[in-house]
């Protein structure tokens with residue numbers, strides 16, 4: 001580690017190098033460094049103790065997918081869905097931006113563990129960065145400092161990540177992954193997944209590459225436990241694209257709590273999974289905190305997190321009230337008088353939203369009231385169901401179940417969703433986003449599909465695979481399904497399907513709940529809305545399958561033939577249902 005750090009310092013030329021031990025005293029001094037910058041503030045000490053507001057550069061407010069690269073010697077190994085640079089070219093081009101980029105600054109060395117300290121599934125990373133804000137966030141999102149150097153010892157088995165703010169010019173911003181070296185270089189951004197290198201860069205892009213080599217899975221999935229009336233807990237993992245509801249589902253307050261159905265949170269973004277000795281796939285959450293979307297988060301939608309983010313929390317790009325409290329659209333109530341926007345302007349209605357749509361909170365996972373007692377279990381938790389989903393205003397029904405693992409992989413591989421503010425670019429454009437991994441798969445996605453197919457053959461008790469859509473809209477353009485805590489009604493159906501109990505109707509796309517199979521007690525929903533939510537419209541699917549075909553052809557002969565078989569089988573089932 002020291003050798004690599006010395007090399008990084010020789011390239012970036014910081015004034016000082018500070019090794020982080022993870023202690024509270026050190027944290028306070030790093031926060032003091034952060035507060036010296038005009039973009040960071042302490043929030044109200046009484047109502048938000050130990051909370052901070054950070055404003056990132058307005059050109060640096062979300063992941064930048066077009067500036068994110070997979071750097072493998074062969075272009076085909078990155079595949080048609082990733083940006084590619086050859087490693088030598090990347091080292092030269094990005095290296096010249098990193099050369100001297102930390103002059104006048106401190107380089108912090110952050111050794112960290114992704115995953116519970118004692119778990120055999122966990123892995124060590126080391127991030128060097130010139131941003132105290134990044135260090136403060138990493139301290140919440142991972143287990144940093146002495147625990148990590150202790151785990152590492154003198155071994156070189158760690159994923160190095162070199163991060164520098166550079167000059168924050170998007171023209172000199174690159175997030176480059178060298179999967180064969182397990183190395184990450186990121187320059188020119190201080191925001192989220194671009195800069196907290198343990199998260200998307202390591203735990204998804206590099207880890208997905210390692211997982212394929214080593215026979216495990218690294219997925220963009222939340223992990224939750226659904227407790228049923230007898231007290232038994234069933235664990236599920238769900239992959240939805242960025243800003244499509246993972247955090248909210250994982251933390252929901254169940255609408256059926258009085259009937260004995262409660263949701264426990266284990267993770268809200270990433271799952272690392274290995275086959276356990278019991279034949280089940282076991283999942284850990286590699287992260288130690290939540291980097292959640294603020295807008296839309298309030299007492300009504302996510303009371304659990306509202307009870308967690310009033311202390312020891314870093315807010316990024318939210319608005320601020322005259323009482324020095326954080327504010328965003330959806331927190332509850334109208335914008336208060338004297339509100340200041342994320343860009344530090346006095347808010348009025350001409351300014352649009354006070355909080356950036358991708359503004360976030362960073363909060364320690366242990367502060368969540370619904371955190372599962374199992375969330376740091378060294379062996380992980382056994383997963384009984386995988387749930388795929390996305391934003392589809394039309395098409396996908398509220399929920400359906402795949403026929404088997406291979407069909408489930410097809411369902412995941414053909415997922416699509418409307419784009420969100422979590423990445424720069426247009427919002428609301430439907431794009432294919434297989435397994436919610438489009439921006440996060442560290443190798444050729446065709447090989448990733450093959451890896452899924454192979455895992456299915458190796459797992460003695462594989463999870464059943466489902467698909468959900470909370471975002472279907474009616475003719476009036478409004479969501480048909482109330483969502484949030486009401487989503488437990490769908491989870492309950494999934495639980496009962498896994499137990500072989502709930503009723504379902506076979507359709508060409510999979511099993512859809514019969515009208516009576518969803519528990520809807522206490523929910524006001526029009527029968528027409530329910531019909532529309534569960535409807536499988538052959539004409540719409542035909543159009544979508546055309547788009548799937550275009551997507552699949554990008555992979556050429558590398559696409560696993562099983563997926564083409566599933567494609568043909570789906571078309572046959574639709575043809576049969578029409579003739580019937």
Ligand code: GTP
Nearest residue numbers: 242243244245246247248293295296422470483484
């Ligand atoms: P990342 O952190 O970017 O990976 O996002 P995420 O998948 O964790 O999404 P999150 O739960 O933060 O939700 C993003 C947005 O979707 C928020 O504005 C939520 O209010 C909204 N949302 C979440 N769940 C639901 C739901 O069930 N129904 C509706 N209509 N909106 C939802």
Ligand code: SPV
Nearest residue numbers: 063192193199200242422
């Ligand atoms: C996502 O975009 O899926 C996130 C936020 O979880 S970030 O950490 O910025 O990638």
Ligand code: MN
Nearest residue numbers: 241242243269
């Ligand atoms: Mn995410």
